[in-house]
Amino acid sequence: xxxxxxxxxxxxxxxxxxxxxxxxxxxxxxxxxxxxxxxxxxxxxxxxxxxxxxxxxxxxxxxxxxxxxxxxxxxxxxxxxxxxxxxxxxxxxxxxxxxxxxxxxxxxxxxxxxxxxxxxxxxxxxxxxxxxxxxxxxxxxxxxxxxxxxxxxxxxxxxxxxxxxxxxxxxxxxxxxxxxxxxxxxxxxxxxxxxxxxxxxxxxxxxxxxxxxxxxxxxxxxxxxxxxxxxxxxxxxxxxxxxxxxxxxxxxxxxxxxxxxxxxxxxxxxxxxxxxxxxxxxxxxxxxxxxxxxxxxxxxxxxxxxxxxxxxxxxxxxxx
Amino acid sequence: xxxxxxxxxxxxxxxxxxxxxxxxxxxxxxxxxxxxxxxxxxxxxxxxxxxxxxxxxxxxxxxxxxxxxxxxxxxxxxxxxxxxxxxxxxxxxxxxxxxxxxxxxxxxxxxxxxxxxxxxxxxxxxxxxxxxxxxxxxxxxxxxxxxxxxxxxxxxxxxxxxxxxxxxxxxxxxxxxxxxxxxxxxxxxxxxxxxxxxxxxxxxxxxxxxxxxxxxxxxxxxxxxxxxxxxxxxxxxxxxxxxxxxxxxxxxxxxxx
Numbered sequence: 001x002x003x004x005x006x007x008x009x010x011x012x013x014x015x016x017x018x019x020x021x022x023x024x025x026x027x028x029x030x031x032x033x034x035x036x037x038x039x040x041x042x043x044x045x046x047x048x049x050x051x052x053x054x055x056x057x058x059x060x061x062x063x064x065x066x067x068x069x070x071x072x073x074x075x076x077x078x079x080x081x082x083x084x085x086x087x088x089x090x091x092x093x094x095x096x097x098x099x100x101x102x103x104x105x106x107x108x109x110x111x112x113x114x115x116x117x118x119x120x121x122x123x124x125x126x127x128x129x130x131x132x133x134x135x136x137x138x139x140x141x142x143x144x145x146x147x148x149x150x151x152x153x154x155x156x157x158x159x160x161x162x163x164x165x166x167x168x169x170x171x172x173x174x175x176x177x178x179x180x181x182x183x184x185x186x187x188x189x190x191x192x193x194x195x196x197x198x199x200x201x202x203x204x205x206x207x208x209x210x211x212x213x214x215x216x217x218x219x220x221x222x223x224x225x226x227x228x229x230x231x232x233x234x235x236x237x238x239x240x241x242x243x244x245x246x247x248x249x250x251x252x253x254x255x256x257x258x259x260x261x262x263x264x265x266x267x268x269x270x271x272x273x274x275x276x277x278x279x280x281x282x283x284x285x286x287x288x289x290x291x292x293x294x295x296x297x298x299x300x301x302x303x304x305x306x307x308x309x310x311x312x313x314x315x316x317x318x319x320x
Numbered sequence: 321x322x323x324x325x326x327x328x329x330x331x332x333x334x335x336x337x338x339x340x341x342x343x344x345x346x347x348x349x350x351x352x353x354x355x356x357x358x359x360x361x362x363x364x365x366x367x368x369x370x371x372x373x374x375x376x377x378x379x380x381x382x383x384x385x386x387x388x389x390x391x392x393x394x395x396x397x398x399x400x401x402x403x404x405x406x407x408x409x410x411x412x413x414x415x416x417x418x419x420x421x422x423x424x425x426x427x428x429x430x431x432x433x434x435x436x437x438x439x440x441x442x443x444x445x446x447x448x449x450x451x452x453x454x455x456x457x458x459x460x461x462x463x464x465x466x467x468x469x470x471x472x473x474x475x476x477x478x479x480x481x482x483x484x485x486x487x488x489x490x491x492x493x494x495x496x497x498x499x500x501x502x503x504x505x506x507x508x509x510x511x512x513x514x515x516x517x518x519x520x521x522x523x524x525x526x527x528x529x530x531x532x533x534x535x536x537x538x539x540x541x542x543x544x545x546x547x548x549x550x551x552x553x554x555x556x557x558x559x560x561x562x563x564x565x566x567x568x569x570x571x572x573x574x575x576x577x
Contacts, residue, residue, distance in 0.1 A: 011572055059411055063569045084413035095404030098334070100341040105334060112330040113412040113419065115323070157408075 001165055001196045002035035002058060006067035009053050027053040029220035030067060035198055035213075040191045042211035043200040046317055050220040051200040052091075055169050058198070059089045071165060085115065088158035088166040092173035096154060099143040103134060103153050106142060107160060114161035128156040132186055148179025155186055159195075166190055168199045172206060184210060204310040214309075216316045224316040231312045238263065238281040240307050241290060244300030246273050255293045261286055264315050273300065279311055327414055331422030332429070335396075339430050345392070346433065353384025353434040354441050360504060361446045373448040378534055379503045381438040382527050385431025385469050386503065390494040393424045393473035397480035407574045416561045417474075417554070424477050425470030435462065458533035461543060465526030468546050471553040472497075472522060478560040503527055522549035 009028040014020040028050040035041040043051045056062040058069055060080035069076045074083045098106050104125065111121045129135045132152035142150065151171060158166060168187065172180040187210055191197055201207055207214050208228045216224040216231070224231055238261075248267065253276070256265045261280050268275040280286050287304060339345050357380035364376040397420070400406040409419045442448035452458045476493070498504050500517055501524040507515065518524045525546035532539045568574050 056407075061407055061411055061569060061574060062572055063566075081413050084411055089408070089411050091404070093404070095402075096408055097403075098338050098405070099403075100338055101334065105337065109330060109334045110408075110412070112327050113409070113414045115413060118326070 001037050001039075002033075002041070002069075002071050002198060004034075004054070004058070004067070004069045005032050006030045007032070007054065007057060007064050007069050008066040009050075009057060009062060010065045027220055028057070028064075031215075031217065031220070031222050033215050033222060033225065035196060037196055038191065038194055039212045040187070040197045040199060040210055042207040042214040043198065043217055044202065044204070044207050044214050044313060045200075045217035046202060049217045049317075051217055052169055054217070055089075055167050055198065055200060059087060059167050060084060085161070086164050088161070088163035090154045090158035090166065090168050090171055092151065092154075092170035092175075094147060094150060094174075097142045097150060097157075100141060102139050102141055103129075103145070103156075104138040106153065107138070107157060110157045111160050116161050124160060124162070128160055131159075131189065132156045133182065146179070148175045148182065151175055151179070151183055152186065155183070155190075159190065163195070165196045165198070168197060170200055170202070172201070172203065180206075204308065204313055208309040216313055218317040224312070228309050231316075232307055232309055238279065238307070240305050240311050241278045241280065241287055242301075242303045242305070243276040243278065243290065243294070244273055244302070245276055245294060246298040246300070248274050248276065248294070248297055252294060252297060256290060259286065259289055259293065262290075264318060266314050266318065277311070277314070279307065279315060324415075324418055327418045328422050331419065332426050335423050335426035336429055339426060345430060349384070349388050349430045349433045350437045352387060353380055353438045356380040356383045356387075356504075357438045357441055358445075361442060361448070365446070373442065373446060374450070374534060375531060377438055377442040377448050378530055379527070380442075381435040382431075382465055382469075382523070382530065383498050383503045384434030384438060385428055385466060386497055386501075386523060387494055388431050388434065389424065389428045389469050389473040390476075390497065392427045392430075393477045393480075396423050396427055397477050401574070410565065410568070410574055415558075416565050417558045420477060420561065421471070421474050421554070421557070424473035425467060428466045428470030428473060431466060431469070432462070452534045453536040454533045454539060457539045457543075458530065461526070461529040461533045461539060464543055464546050464550075465523065465530050468522035468526040468550045468553075471550045471557070474557045475553050475560065478557050478564055497521070497523065500524070501527055519545075520549070522546050522553060525549065 007028055008030050011025045011027055013023050013025065015023045031054065043054060045051050053062065057064050058071055058076060060076050060083050063077060071083050072086055076083060107125045108121065111125060116124055129138055132155050134149065134152055134156065137149065142153065145153065155171065171187070172183050175183060184206060187197065187199065199210065211228060213227055214225070214231060215222045253265055253267060256262060256276070256278060261284055262278055263281050264279040266277040268277065278290060287302060291299060291302070357377060360376040360380045361373060364373060397406065400409060410416065412419065439450060443450055500514055501521050502518065507518055525542040528542035529539050529546055532542060
């Protein structure tokens, strides 16, 4: 359904105020992946990794600088209009709707733009409102909607024309936990209805719970691909030790990284304290050695656990 | 109704409604032309150069339509970009002209408020007689003038899809277009070399059709010229948009970042 081969995208811009110099930014550096029919495929990566640029090339809003991509067997450069008829695109955030108008006005307009015939429009709008749980609120102006409601309206807009493939670009960003859970249910419903979905997100648990397969993208390259279970297993046969500490300096972190069996050390700043997430390979118990290297540092809670997808993700992204 | 006309009409109604819900837009559309009208009435009353005060009133009203279009058409495309809607509009399988033309024509349509407020202002403050020679033709000429201005706005707006700062260009054209199209000053008072330029501008003929319908004179020729040139603008905008859409996909200018 979706196929990207050595896809690249470079942005050309300028830098400097008086003497402007050309600047090239490589956002996507030759990525290759495929998505099967009915699959929910996740593109996981940090900000600026190239997720949105990849989606924009696939939905024909950006031309690739090199490589090729096909959606539903159609070329994203030459068959743009045909692809647009058969795909849906939803992005996260507050924007993308006519705020001063009602949800119904918005949906009617986009139904017209997506070629939903006059007779089918009312029925289809009712169906999508029901699917996203906005039935009864459609006459209200969008400016009065909560972020979660707007996001559900975005999804309704994106699937009005019953597309075969749906692209969801960080659809739960900024949505409260209850709203995000409802959105994830809506996304699951889309897949259950037979849609092929490409989802970008940086929420690990979201990717873990929703996606059939995931590609981890960092600095414009795919650094890992597989099912959530494969990714977790592929990165670790070991364990994760979390150490709460106060005032850890770079030298101490370097010492931890040099310990035999330590594969990665990630430092998360949490107010006055830091959380050291240490990934180790094999089954060897390293807690005592780790604490010895932190001699002189005030240490709080220490815990050891199984690796999660987030650990796999951090290991892949930081290894780049 | 064919699909194209239905898309245009639905888009026009939506954008007209959206713009009418903006207090800023409505205040500007209703009050701005009153300044032009007051200046025009005082000028013409002092010099007795124009056939009537109604001549000045209609000119000021159409100036209001053009001003709204020149300043807002580019702003509207930029606004779609700010709201994150431009990308969604371009990602739709509908031709871009059917997406953008309703926006610029709706903006020009907001100018109808200018016509009403200007004529009312003239009547109440300056005693302008509102007798119209051919009411039916006047009712046709006004929407034709609005359409021609909206489509001229579309030709300019097509550049905004790819050039984010292009709205300054259309704002710079606000005064020259008033002058060249005879909205404020009769064309006969301008240098001869300007006449061919004026004839190539649909609003010149739209203005003439409105004035002839109100004050007497041939309406058919200016009306047909106005509609013919408007059709030519549509074709030109189609070609430009086809080119600019590809350029925008290449240069990544559809979004803000």
